[in-house]
Amino acid sequence: MPDTTTIRDLLQSAKGRLRDADTAQLDCEVLLATVIKRDRNYLYTHPEAVVTRSEIADFNSLISKRADGYPVAYLTGWKEFWSIPLSVDRNTLIPRPETELLIETALEFIDKDANLNVLDLGTGSGAIAIALARERPLCPITASDISMNALSLAMANARSNNLPNIRFLKSDWFSELDPQRYDIILSNPPYVESGDPGFNNSEIRYEPRIALDGGAGGMDAYFRIIPAAARHLSGRGRLLVEHGHTQGGPVRQLFRDCHYLDITTRKDYAGHERLTFARYPG
Numbered sequence: 001m002p003d004t005t006t007i008r009d010l011l012q013s014a015k016g017r018l019r020d021a022d023t024a025q026l027d028c029e030v031l032l033a034t035v036i037k038r039d040r041n042y043l044y045t046h047p048e049a050v051v052t053r054s055e056i057a058d059f060n061s062l063i064s065k066r067a068d069g070y071p072v073a074y075l076t077g078w079k080e081f082w083s084i085p086l087s088v089d090r091n092t093l094i095p096r097p098e099t100e101l102l103i104e105t106a107l108e109f110i111d112k113d114a115n116l117n118v119l120d121l122g123t124g125s126g127a128i129a130i131a132l133a134r135e136r137p138l139c140p141i142t143a144s145d146i147s148m149n150a151l152s153l154a155m156a157n158a159r160s161n162n163l164p165n166i167r168f169l170k171s172d173w174f175s176e177l178d179p180q181r182y183d184i185i186l187s188n189p190p191y192v193e194s195g196d197p198g199f200n201n202s203e204i205r206y207e208p209r210i211a212l213d214g215g216a217g218g219m220d221a222y223f224r225i226i227p228a229a230a231r232h233l234s235g236r237g238r239l240l241v242e243h244g245h246t247q248g249g250p251v252r253q254l255f256r257d258c259h260y261l262d263i264t265t266r267k268d269y270a271g272h273e274r275l276t277f278a279r280y281p282g
Contacts, residue, residue, distance in 0.1 A: 003050070003051075003052070003053050003056070004050055005050065005051050005056055006047065006048050006049060006050055006051065007032065007036075007043050007046060007047050007048070007049050007051060008047040008048065010032060010051055010056065010059060011025075011028050011029065011032060011043070014028040014031075014032070014059070014060075014063045015028050017063055017064075017067050018063065018066060018067055021066070021067075027066055027072050028063070029043055030072055030076060031059060031062045031063065031066065031072065031075060031076070032051075032059055034062075034075070034076045035055050035058045035059045035062065036051065036055055062075050069201075069202065069203050069205070069206070070203075070206055071094055071203050071206055071207070073088050073094045074088065074089065074090060074094070074206060077089065079094055079095050079125075081095035081097075081099070081100070081125075081127040081130075081131065082100055082103055082127070082130075082131035082134075084127075084130060084131060084134065084161060086125050086126070086127055086130070086157050087125070087153060087156060087157055087160070088125050088153070089153060090206065090207070090208065091147060091149035091150050091153060091208060092124040092125040092147075092150045092153055092154075092208065092211065093124045093125070093188075093207055093208065093211040093212065094125075094207060095124075095125060095127040097269075098242070098268040098269070098270075098274055099127065099128065099188050099242055100131075101242070101266060101268055101274055101275050102128060102186055102188060102240055102242055102275060103128065103131045103132060103135070105240055105266060105275060105277060106118075106132060106184055106186055106240060107132075107135055107136070109183075109184060109238055110132075110136050110139060110183075110184065112136070113138060114136065114138065114139060115138045115139060115140075116136075116139050116183035116184060117139070117140055117142075117180065117181065117182045117183050117184075117234070118132060118136075118139050118140070118141045118142070118182060118183065118184045118185075118186070119141075119142045119143075119144070119177075119182040119184070119185045119186070119232070120132070120141065120142070120143040120144070120186050120187070121144055121173055121174075121185065121186070121187035121189070121225060122144070122145055122146075122173075122187055122188065122189050122190075122211070122221075123143035123144060123145045123150070123151070123154050123168070124145060124150050124154065124188075124211060125150070125153055125154055125157060126143060126153070126154030126155070126157045126158055126166070126168075128143075128186055128188065129141050129143035129154070129158070129166050130154075130157055130158055130161055130163060130166070132186075133158070133161075133163040133165050133166050134161065134163060137163075137165055138165075139165065140165055140167070141165055141166045141167070142166075142167050142168075142169060142177075142180075142182070143166055143167070143168050143169070144168070144169045144170070144171040144173075144176070144177070145168075145170065145171070146170070146171065146172045146173075146210070147208070147210065148170055150208075150211075151168050151169075151170055154168060155168050173221075173224055173225060173228065174225075174228045174229075174231075174232060177232060180232075181232060181233060181234040181237065182232055182233060182234060182237060183233075183234050183237050183238070184237065184238055184240070185229050185232065185233060185237070185238070185239045185240070186239075186240045186241075187221075187225055187239075187240075187241050187242070188241075188242040189214070189221035189222065189225060189241065189242075190210065190211055190212050190213050190214040190218075190220070190221050191212075191214040191218045191219070191221065191222075191242075191243050191244045191247060192204070192212045192213060192214055192218055192244070193214065193215070193216065193217060193218040194213050194214075194215055194216055194218075195216070199212075199213075214244075217250075218244055218247060219247065219250055219251075219254075222241065222243070222247075222250075222251055222254055223254070225239075225241065226239065226241070226251075226254050226255060226258050226260075227254075227258050229280070230258060230259070230260070230280045233279075233280045233282070234282060235282025236279050236280075236281075236282050237279065237280055237282065238277055238278065238279045238280075239260070239277060239278060239279075239280070240275060240276075240277040241275070241276055241277070242274060242275055243273075243274065243275070243276060245268075245272035245273055245274065246273075247273075248265045248273030248276060251265075251276045252265060252276055255276065255278045259280075259281070260278035260279065260280055261278060261279055261280070261281055262278055262279050263276065263277075263278040264276065264277055264278065
């Protein structure tokens with residue numbers, strides 16, 4: 001007899017398997033839409049559509065991985081950031097919504113017709129560089145990362161979005177950069193403390209540790225980036241860094257110790273201190 005399992009049947013059974021997930025319904029819908037190669041709206045308008053046995057097997061495989069905490073973005077192979085679909089894999093950090101605050105803030109300092117040099121340190125999937133390149137196409141943007149695998153994915157994302165104003169460079173923070181000065185430097189560096197239990201029991205255990213682990217206090221990257229950035233900023237150039245919600249104070253102090261001016265911290269939409277920026281006197 002032919003299989004008569006419907007979209008509604010499959011979603012109901014899968015949601016029960018993800019009962020511990022806060023986003024169980026959404027996760028099931030996204031994964032099923034991926035398997036049957038339709039958008040989520042199709043699931044709502046065709047709940048009685050029959051799903052093939054091969055599709056059921058593929059979907060159940062994804063649900064099993066999701067039940068073990070495997071990130072949805074890695075299962076689907078993409079993540080939206082700044083309304084831009086980006087390819088992601090386990091070589092890169094999954095872009096987070098709170099990182100869009102970096103884009104919003106940087107755009108305040110870059111006029112639409114400006115031609116400013118911008119540097120994205122630790123670009124990963126290219127999310128920050130790509131969002132800025134789309135919004136400010138006249139700005140030359142350099143995107144660096146220590147991982148060649150991450151850079152390859154970022155370059156593919158830039159090509160798929162037809163953004164020729166980004167150049168990619170393999171570099172350990174500033175190590176391989178030329179003497180060029182930048183008007184804006186941005187970074188979402190690793191800032192999770194090495195001892196964070198999430199590395200053992202949350203979704204981040206599947207993401208590249210090099211993109212998350214900020215050392216014993218989560219501040220290692222800032223101790224390298226903030227002092228060194230001063231040598232790469234143009235006169236009145238600005239450095240913007242994302243950080244953990246408990247790190248605003250230490251990051252501001254490091255900016256002060258390095259003689260930056262106009263040090264400002266902004267909160268994300270959850271009310272957490274998330275971004276600090278400052279300018280260097282030139």
